[in-house]
Amino acid sequence: MSHAPQLTGAPVVRREARDKVTGTARYAAEHTPPGTLYAWPVPATIAAGRVTAVRAVDALAVPGVHTVLTHDNAPRLAEPDDPILAVLQNDRVPHHGWPIALVVAESPEAARTGAGRLLVEYESDEHDVTLTEDHPGLYTPEEANGGFPAVRRRGDFERSFAAAPVQIDATYRMSSLHNHPMEPHAATAWWEDGHLTVHDSSQGSNAVRKSLARVFGLDPGRVTVVSEHVGGGFGSKGTTRPQPVLAAMAARHTGHPVKTVFPRAQLAEVVGHRAPTIQRVRLGADLDGTLHAVSQEIVTHTSTIKEFVEQAAVPARTMYGSPASTTTHRVAALDVPSPSWMRAPGEASGMYALESAMDELACALGMDPVELRLRNDPATEPDSGRPFSSRGLAACLREGAARFGWQGRDPRPAARQEGRWLLGTGVASATYPVLVSRSSARAHAAADGTFRIEVNATDIGTGARTVLAQIAASALGVDVESVEVRIGSTDLPTAPLAGGSSGTASWGWAVHKAATALADRLAGHRGPLPAEGFTATGDTEEETAADSPYARHAFGAHFAETAVDSVTGEVRVRRLLGVYAAGKILNARTARSQFTGGMVMGLGMALTEGAAIDPVFGDFTAKDLASYHVPVNADALDIQAHWIEEDDRHLNPMGSKGIGEIGIVGTAAAIGNAVRHATGARLRELPLTPDRLLPYLL
16 A cells, blocks of 8 residues: 555645536435425514414415415424424414414425415514613523533632723623525425435534434434535534424425425524624733733523523633633523524624723723733633643734734824725634534445545535545545545434534544554555455544543634725725634645635624614514625635644644634624724724714714
């Protein structure tokens, strides 16, 4: 066997790229077995109450309409693992947009027309959809998302803060944000001899299989879920959503394969959202910038269906050293859709507020904001006291400052102007935890000299197939082109979902283990392989179950240059730079794509994205890409991503950390800090739209 050079880290081209641009790649809604029917979900138009009647006569009269499912005739489900999956089971309406009917027809057009002719009657209740910092329903939960304690206290914060010669006490606000992947949430389902097969747009088909098996009372072995190609998710496809349940219900009811695709305008209310937050941050420091007191208090909302608490105060437990700290979360259960994961949940929200407050502290001290962060860079994790496996924040800040030209910055606000444009620069830190879950994989060597890797990973646009092939090829000592990778089906070895920046670390560890075992077996073999080849498996149950004595995190630094139109209030980001410390980079090409993609999302978070809830009707005011403004090419003029070489031996065999989310974490704060530097105005609510800036410019 010839040994190839080290393949991890090389900018190998994404394997499925040509399939995607030529249409060969098939997504969940593009599988159409013979006899397929099409389902159109019907959302509730009230914010709270119950359905008293669904009159379907006119809908059933539409040519091609097959049936209408409601809570009166839909198949009964067992109690789901997630309450949002209990669709069409009773007459309750917990929020605007809750699915109350499903029109099934021979074509999408007929289903949509039929849905428009349904007559639905309601009994409405009083509703409450407005989050305030003094909401009477606020309570302190036991945990925030991710299992983090909702409250952590270290030292005597109030005393330390009161004694600090320099104090910052500021409140920051963010409205709801939506994931809006390019591929909508869709599923195609059919039953055959009691076996359920579903093609679902999901970040983890194993989780979907588990959910479907539970609600339909099946052994998991009688459910196959395929998520071979997924057009983005950003967290919204990280848990099972209603579309595979609705499709499978309709398929059971009709005896036909059924395809369910949620229209774009319905997504905001059925697939999760980043919850709005009100964040009070207090920092107390000495005159030299040394922090002595840090407090971050989060107020957010959840739904009446289930509790989800955005863990926005958790990053403050990692970032900067201080003898005293208080981080708390309070939440109100409102008549709103259930919030859920959105790229870097907790970190994206919480670091916006914390890094904005750090900039305010730098301004109050008259200190360079990079130097302030370096001065408070701790040797151990403040919350746990554990040593860091590696902490590259200082290196990122220094490298970023050099690349950005930070040293020549005039610290005075509103000091640079080009015509009507006010120019400013800003910086912010970023962090994201190292997460890993148990995974299994299978490696096979064929008699013809090729190799096959099988693992139920999900590629949501990150290049998972390519990177896993590189990991396997490196372990086997073969050329990457000789390695085939099969992913995206529950028929393959069990693996966790793509989320929490943990996918590659989790799957790659199992692939590395299986490929290493196969390489050892091949090394001891003489002569040609048998016709059936050799197979080895890898399972990381033991490795991932062990607690690490180290605090493991990726870090980064974001630098932004903005231009603010002094007449219109428009903000343009002229330059955006991210420098990251994320362990071993496994593929330079796909990594840069992930970093820059996160920064573009952070740009949207800072300047264009936001969705308020109408207090009268209880629905989101921005429901499509015409009203919910994501950044476009013209908004992303100069975005660069770089990383430092980081050799961390306490992670996994590849030495990698997650990279999918850290790019968004500090971007919004860096842009907001640059806007303050450009204008002298400190705005504390996102997005920084012209109407919010103009009063400070006139």
